[in-house]
Amino acid sequence: MGKIVHVKSVFYTTTITVIIVSFVISLSLAFQITTSRQQSIHQINTSVANLSHTLDVYTEGIMRQSEMLITTISDMTEIYGMIPQQAANIQRMMKNQDDLLSQINNVIIYDSRGDVVTALHEDFSGRRNSADRAFFIYHREHSGKRVFIGQPVISRTNGKWVITISRRLETHTGDFNGVAVVTLGIENFLALYGQIDIGHSGVIGLTTESGVLLIRYPFKNNYIGAIVSDSPLFRKYLKVQNSGIARSISRFDNIERIYAFEKNKRYGLVTTVAVSTDEAMYSWRKQAIQLAVLIFIFTVVLIVASYFLYSDLSKKHKMNKELAAAKNVLKQANEELKVIASEDALTGLNNRRIFDEKLLSEIARCAQQDSLISVLIVDVDYFKRFNDNYGHPAGDRCLAQLGEILKKSVRGDDQIVARYGGEEFTLILPHMGNAEAISLGASIIREVNAENIEHGFSPFGRVTVSVGISTARAVTLAGKEQSIVMSADNALYQAKRSGRNQYAFVAG
Structure with a gap:
């Protein structure tokens, strides 16, 4: 009888000890999972914010280079006129600049009627008159020499989607005399965006300050040129700050995403980088589900928890390395753009x-x-x-x-x-x-x-x-x-x- 009591005592003691230990470990794991969730969210926010800033800097470099090119060409056109000999000289200058900016689709000068005076690439697949284009109408109706970033259009040079960056041409009396325009191929931006790991449901977007969607990766034709000025980003967040982190459900595919946004101070373009909430929190959610099972299996708890913790850290480390590599590539590209923007390509002298x-x-x-x-x-x-x-x-x-x-x-x-x-x-x-x-x-x-x-x-x-x-x-x-x-x-x-x-x- 004494042995039975002793055995029960040991059993109860062991059981209570296991329960207490399991309870303590459960609390510890619950605390760890909660902390891990907060850390995951913080790291995701930091990663997408850094990436949106880096892409904003990259986009500004492209736009600055395009602005300098179109300003130079329009100034030369206004100084020397649109006679055939000068048009040929301007076209030669365009060709000298062609290799400096790989995103260029075409550079075109239109007269006051919208007819092509000269172009970097003269082979047009569509009509040569662009009096119906939004950028032409804008400059015809608005005075001033500021560059205008227009909505995406299909190029009449090669039938591809492009972004237009244009500048008004004037006579010496200030009257409208045509438009100089640089078109940037959207596919070049998509090629860069495609190299960045944002998950299967991640999205990268570039929008004008008025809410016109210029680029969205992954690419779909019906997304380009969409008006999103009534989205929470424009109605709520951008009215308070030019950069930040938000969470919302996409109107395009109804997926909830965590996204970082940054509005460029010079051009007003808004860069957004978004990751799916489900994908971003997948690792944490997986650990949380396992917690209920690991409470009953103490030994397996330690092994599985260690495994998933290591797996989680490895994934995060890999993601950080990839983001750091992408950031270095973008940083190097921006440094090269700075050199291009300050140096004459032919002589190596200052420009x-x-x-x-x-x-x-x-x-x-x-x-x-x-x-x-x-x-x-x-x-x-x-x-x-x-x-x-x-x-x-x-x-x-x-x-x-x-x-x-x-x-x-x-x-x-x-x-x-x-x-x-x-x-x-x-x-x-x-x-x-x-x-x-x-x-x-x-x-x-x-x-x-x-x-x-x-x-x-x-x-x-x-x-x-x-x-x-x-x-x-x-x-x-x-x-x-x-x-x-x-x-x-x-x-x-x-x-x-x-x-x-x-x-x-x-x-x-």
Whole structure:
């Protein structure tokens, strides 16, 4: 009888101990599952937020590059007009830019009637008149030179979906004179989005600030151009903040998703990255279901819990690595875009945009020190004859050689050399007076002559340059910084009129 009582006591004690231990472990596991859920949600929020920001930066880089291209082309069109010869020159410039932005589908200039003046790709599968396009109607009815990002359309060049980025052309009196437009292939954006792991039901979208859906991945034709301005994102969240995390049920497929959104400050485009709530919480939900079973099977609890915890951490680690890799790829692409945006592709010198920025900053810096500043404009003599007779590849090589000569001519770290446009180069020389500037201009002329580049269609028998020089006290240029460039340009024309292959000086 005593043994039976002892056995029962041991049984009850063991049972109670197992129950207590199981209860403690259950509470511990319940706490762990709750904590894991919060951590999973936090990591998901962080991951989609980082990805939406990275894609926003990528999109802004593409849009900036497109804006600079369309601004350059429209400015050239307004300056030189739409005559056939200038249209051919503009088309050549377009082709030089074609390789710099892989997303470009076409670049087109339309006249005031909507007819094509010139295009990067002249083969049209549809009608050549675009007076019916939304971007054309917008610019015809709205003055101003701001670029306009239009709704997606099917390209009349190749029949593919594109986004239009356009700019109004005007006559010298400000009247409407046509439209310059860059079209970006949507399939290029989809190719990038497709490389990012957002699950089977994940979605990446790009929307205008007015609620027009430009791109949605995965792609469906009926999604493109949809109006979503009445969605919670536009009605609720974007009215309070430009970026954040939200959860909602999609109107397109009725799937609940966690999504991050970011509105671009420059262009107003809204980037969203969304993951399915079911997919995102799948790992946590699986652990929660197992908890009910693991309460009764203590030994298996430890093994299974350890296994799923390891599995969960491995998945999260893999996801973080993939996201980090995608972020690095996008970061590298953005760095390359920055270089493209600041560098002249042919000569490797600073481009016109950097020259304009540096001119303002260097004048301001010299003005603070009450110092002089000089500007040189270097122009290749009889360059059109060179191009016409030796061909444009030879002309490009000639300009590249001249770029190297100009690079070697500057010595100070604060001296800037830039390709101003066509066969014109510019130098900004802070703290340099007229005597030094004239000496440098004469030196450049000698160096170019010494290079002895054959030019049988020039009276000099070789490639020569003319140099316009201007010097001014920086403090006198406040508010009229371009005046020193105009003075240097006037000096250049004096040198040209005096016979070329020489310099001339005009005070700024």
